[in-house]
Amino acid sequence: MRDDDLEEREAIRVRSEALAARANEAERFVARYTLRLAPGAAVERVAEEIALEQTVEVPDDCIPHAVRAAGVPGRVEAIAERPGGGFEVAISYRTDLAGGSLAGLLNLVYGNVSLIPGVRLVGLDFAPGQLAGLPGPGLGIEGLRRLLGVRDRPITATAIKPLGQPVAVLAALAGAYARGGIDIIKDDHGLHDQRLHPFAERAEACHEAVEAANGRTGGRSLYVPMVAGPPEAVEVQVAFAARLGVRAVMTAPLITGLESVARLARRHGLALLAHPSFAGTFLHDPGHGMTPALLLGTLFRLAGADVSIFPNAGGRFAFGRAECIGIAEALRAPLGRLAPALPAPAGGMALERIGDMVDVFGPDAVLLIGGALIRHDPDPEVAARAFRAALEGALHAREVAS
């Protein structure tokens, strides 16, 4: 090493010590993981390895003094044995390592460890102020209720499907659902910017059909187009929708990007519905990934969802009832200064399930029934009315009972 390098090194050492002196200022937050250990593995060592893997990514004896002193490496704060076997560990990180973005946060708490078997992220305990730079719900429950003119009952929603039909058919469906009184009429999540039903043509026709229905019924139903694709396409889609007068858009955060649509929606004052497409691998293994409450609840809410759609228990997917309640709680619980968001149980729900959904999720929920409406009646307006009637029936029965 040459002399000027040594001088530079000395200057750097001084700066590093100044950095270390500020270590106590550094705010930390906590990520909680459950661990399923390989035979013979020591939990303390595995927890320590995760803490380093997620931050400095070098072995313990290669961490420079100043880096350690500044609290940069993840720190194992607690280890507890779990009743059912395995361990839960709490690791703290400097909040500023997330760099104020969701990408940075996810990279920090579950980037490389996603590649290690037996590590599941089960909780995030944020520091005050840590979430300020993240999108969060733009409207929240209050704002969405105001937009829909729905005061205190569950919100009804359905999907325009199946894809592959001409735009005029999709728009006719949207209009009929709105005439039948459904609050939110969203694109099926497979409707992207396809040749069969290009985004602009579809969004315009469906929005106009719903607005025409509103004009006739005095209702305030919302058409919600699906936006997807690379950032520049999404930007065009959201701006186009906003110009039409559309007030909410849907996206699948894990395929279109966690923050892209949220920030656009916020800029245009639109509500955001989040769809769980492509999210399943994070959720299916109780020993890996993360809990549905964390991903579809907390993280989708941080990513700007006013409504988070998830497969309800008893439908055609594999979530249990407790997991679904966990998602709903994560969406609605206090979280920094973020507005609460609405759970939207879905995925093969039938009209007969409405009473149960009301019992489980209460009034602050979006009840999303798609395919079952098609099956209920060939006339979508009739099916929509049946949906509204079933909800009213369920609410009335509960009012009488209480």
Added chain:
Amino acid sequence: MRDDDLEEREAIRVRSEALAARANEAERFVARYTLRLAPGAAVERVAEEIALEQTVEVPDDCIPHAVRAAGVPGRVEAIAERPGGGFEVAISYRTDLAGGSLAGLLNLVYGNVSLIPGVRLVGLDFAPGQLAGLPGPGLGIEGLRRLLGVRDRPITATAIKPLGQPVAVLAALAGAYARGGIDIIKDDHGLHDQRLHPFAERAEACHEAVEAANGRTGGRSLYVPMVAGPPEAVEVQVAFAARLGVRAVMTAPLITGLESVARLARRHGLALLAHPSFAGTFLHDPGHGMTPALLLGTLFRLAGADVSIFPNAGGRFAFGRAECIGIAEALRAPLGRLAPALPAPAGGMALERIGDMVDVFGPDAVLLIGGALIRHDPDPEVAARAFRAALEGALHAREVAS
């Protein structure tokens, strides 16, 4: 339903039939899945359910005639029993349902089924021309070799780490690695736009340090900054790096968005390195998600990676040797008109492993050794020289032997 609705419906029926008449024109491609069935489940029925779930999302008896006739529903093309148990099924989809974006493709082949246990995506057989609209490698192997001035040996790479050090220290490291002759010197993937080392300051200092080293050695080492965050931040970062004269950037496609950085890199003529952070849940379960070859090979290549970094067998992660070879093959095999890309085995590789890495991956690979260099020698320039020497030794031994 009112009269004008009925008229509209009739007009729509006519249009739908015209659509159906074009059905034979519709190009299809094939996704292959392995299935692990619940006891008593019939493979034909499960395959059919996947085909519908991924497209029309309604029960079979609710599919409109015109939609079926146009080939919009997924179609089960083949079912085969697997030697080790379970089944492999081939399902074809209309290519235009993907809407020409990676988001659309992923949603189509593994969107909702990601939420169903026991379904793993193991192969994609694309139609000719289907990939034209996707980013793909901007430079490919040839272009990257030209940029580096490295003709036919494996490319050496290391990471600037650990994070948490002052920018001057990171830059000094980068410069030393370049003086020691390492081809690619990349940010550790945890280096985002953090207060401790803001992107602009870090990228400028590290790039200048590497350029200064190049000026001294006559080498052509590349500094590669990590870009991450919401689209507008990524856009600023990539543009800033390009203005500095940086020729390649790195991102983690699953946290920053599959297509965002690729399209920016392409616009600025930059090479792209893809990092597997947050990708692990797709890969850890042999009965769910997808194969490493498909995600880190084919899909990351489609997403524009000139280099795909993955945890090599025998390191601190859990991939097997066959899986790693599968990734390398997927990156380099013919794929439409896409340029081939380079595998970058990494994740706890030591200098002693270089001979083995050369044997397994051949010359068209990036050998990425990070933490082991720090351990090898406290002087990064000395460690870098040792890395180069170990590679030349391994290549020489093989030349002599052959």
